[in-house]
Amino acid sequence: MSSQYCERCKQPLRPGRSFALQGGGSPRTRGGAAPPAPDLRCLKCALRHRGLLRRSLMVSLVVGTILTLLNQGDTLLAARWNNALYWQIPLTYCVPFLVATYGALTNTRK
Ligand SMILES: [Zn+2]
Numbered sequence: 070m071s072s073q074y075c076e077r078c079k080q081p082l083r084p085g086r087s088f089a090l091q092g093g094g095s096p097r098t099r100g101g102a103a104p105p106a107p108d109l110r111c112l113k114c115a116l117r118h119r120g121l122l123r124r125s126l127m128v129s130l131v132v133g134t135i136l137t138l139l140n141q142g143d144t145l146l147a148a149r150w151n152n153a154l155y156w157q158i159p160l161t162y163c164v165p166f167l168v169a170t171y172g173a174l175t176n177t178r179k
Pocket of ligand 1: 075076077078079080110111112113114115
């Protein structure tokens, strides 16, 4: 059995605790060229992967905005802000961010 190492921090990777992430900062291929092999990363480095964070942030912005409008739209449009909104709205954006990140890590786990 060959041991594998995190592409970023060079720590040894344990089975089930490594993540194969695409686009580790290398330029994108164009014109039908084969995509580069995914980078294997440990959990700590996977959580700092720029592409993963960008996708999770985009999901959070879209889904969080929709959920905020659905749940708090009437309050916001009526300009009846209460103190609970100051934690409810940020939490509404955090949930899809965490779900998207968890899903990406689950789907790329090796
Ligand atoms: Zn690492």
